[in-house]
Amino acid sequence: MKFFQTVFVPTSILPMLVLGLFFHVLIGRDVAAADKNYDIFQAIADGNMTIVRSYLNTTDILALRDPKGHTPLDAAVISNHEDIVRLLLETGAGVDEKRAGGFHPLNHAIYNKKTDMARLLIGYNVGINSMGRGGLTPLITAAGLGQVEMVEILLQNGAEIEARDDQQWTPLMAAAFDDQDEVVELLILHEADVNARDYTGASVLMLAARRGSEEAVKILLKNNAEIDARNLEGETALMLAAVRGNEAIVNMLIQNGADINLEDYSGENALHKARKKAKSNVVELLEREVQ
Numbered sequence: 001m002k003f004f005q006t007v008f009v010p011t012s013i014l015p016m017l018v019l020g021l022f023f024h025v026l027i028g029r030d031v032a033a034a035d036k037n038y039d040i041f042q043a044i045a046d047g048n049m050t051i052v053r054s055y056l057n058t059t060d061i062l063a064l065r066d067p068k069g070h071t072p073l074d075a076a077v078i079s080n081h082e083d084i085v086r087l088l089l090e091t092g093a094g095v096d097e098k099r100a101g102g103f104h105p106l107n108h109a110i111y112n113k114k115t116d117m118a119r120l121l122i123g124y125n126v127g128i129n130s131m132g133r134g135g136l137t138p139l140i141t142a143a144g145l146g147q148v149e150m151v152e153i154l155l156q157n158g159a160e161i162e163a164r165d166d167q168q169w170t171p172l173m174a175a176a177f178d179d180q181d182e183v184v185e186l187l188i189l190h191e192a193d194v195n196a197r198d199y200t201g202a203s204v205l206m207l208a209a210r211r212g213s214e215e216a217v218k219i220l221l222k223n224n225a226e227i228d229a230r231n232l233e234g235e236t237a238l239m240l241a242a243v244r245g246n247e248a249i250v251n252m253l254i255q256n257g258a259d260i261n262l263e264d265y266s267g268e269n270a271l272h273k274a275r276k277k278a279k280s281n282v283v284e285l286l287e288r289e290v291q
Contacts, residue, residue, distance in 0.1 A: 041066045044075045044084055052084055056091055077105045077121070080114055089124045104130045106138045110150055118150060122157050129158070135165035144174035148182045161192050168198040169207075176204050176220065179213030184220070194225045201231035209237035209253070212246045221256045228258060234265035242270040242286065245279030250286070260289050 040061070043051035052072075055061055061072055076084040085105075103111070104127045109118040118138075122128060129137055139159040142150040151171070155161065162170055172192040175183040188194060197203055205225040208216040217237075221227065228236050238258040241249040250270070254260060263269045271290065274282040 040064055040072060041070075041075050044072055044081065045079050047079070047081045047084065049083060049087065052087065056087070061088070061091070073105050074103070074108060077108045077114070077117055078112065080112070080117060082117060082120055085117065085120060089121075089126070103132045104138070106130065107132050107136065107141050110138055110142050110145070110147065113145075113147065115147075115150060115153070119153065122153065128154060129160050129163060131163075131165075134167075137163040137165070137171075139163060139171045140165055140169065140174050143171035143180065143183050143187065144178055146175070146178065146180035146183055148186060151183055151186055155186075155190055161187065161190055162196070170196045170204075172196065173198060173204050173207055176208040176213055176216040177211050179208070179211070179216050181215035181219060184216050188219070188223050194220055194223050195229065197229075197231075201233075203229040203231075203237070205229065205237045206231060206235070206240055209246070209249050210240040210244065212241075212244055212249065214246075214248055214252070217249050217252060221252070227253060227256055228262060230262075230264075234263070236262055236264075236270075238262075239264060239268075239270045239273050242274040242279065242282050243277050245274070245277065245282050247281045247285055250282050254285075254289055260286060 039051065040055050040059070041064075043055075064072055066075060070078070073085065073088045076088055106118060106121045106127050107130075109115075109121055127138070129139075131137055137160065139151065139154045139161070140163060142154060161172075164170060165174075169177075170192065172184065172187045172194070173196060174180075175187060194205075195203055198207070202210070203226065205217065205220045205227065206229065207213075208220060228238075230236055236258065238250060238253045238260065239262075241253060260270055263272075268276075271283065271286040274286060
């Protein structure tokens with residue numbers, strides 16, 4: 001009995017069979033890699049330490065990314081699994097590296113209001129002054145979100161109080177713009193520059209006035225912010241508040257000595273701007289002051 005028989009393959013189709021086998025192996029590897037990526041990120045989301053440990057022993061875990069570009073460390077932070085974060089950090093998993101999408105692990109923790117997670121990351125020296133999407137540092141992120149405790153923690157651990165994002169905003173600017181008055185006071189207490197300027201020449205006071213952040217304006221004026229500072233177009237905080245029609249801020253600025261007669265570089269003063277925008281309440285206030 002013959003266990004093997006010779007199979008004759010026409011030489012014309014042999015190259016096609018070889019090529020097909022090559023692509024089968026290649027595609028199989030890609031599918032396996034995709035499954036592996038899915039498994040590790042699913043394990044992290046589920047908090048499955050056993051599977052995560054198995055990957056650490058067999059895989060270059062630092063090279064893995066989920067469909068959103070997150071690393072395993074990012075995913076663990078977002079899922080708030082401190083035990084997995086600690087395990088990954090002890091392997092040197094991406095400490096202080098830029099992440100896809102522009103966020104760092106510490107920024108993820110702050111954005112998701114995970115203070116304990118942030119403390120853990122800071123303890124491992126993970127990017128306290130790192131710059132992510134838009135140039136945002138952890139302190140700028142926390143300041144803009146009004147996270148007083150987190151701002152204090154970051155400052156105590158060496159966060160740069162005059163760090164700048166892509167708009168040249170400082171943490172104080174971010175806090176003042178969104179009227180995070182407690183954070184504004186805290187940053188000023190730590191000697192943040194109340195007269196810092198962004199790339200348009202706008203000061204902290206101008207940003208607060210433009211946004212309508214009344215409490216921030218009040219705090220800044222109390223701390224000697226330059227009231228008639230000009231941006232690159234010659235506009236002052238008073239002009240910006242007038243354009244917005246914010247009577248309370250316009251009145252506050254006037255009572256603190258803002259010059260209502262100043263003109264921007266196109267020759268318009270606050271009253272002209274309020275009239276152009278039909279802000280009747282502010283027009284009436286300014287007209288009374290002019291008389």
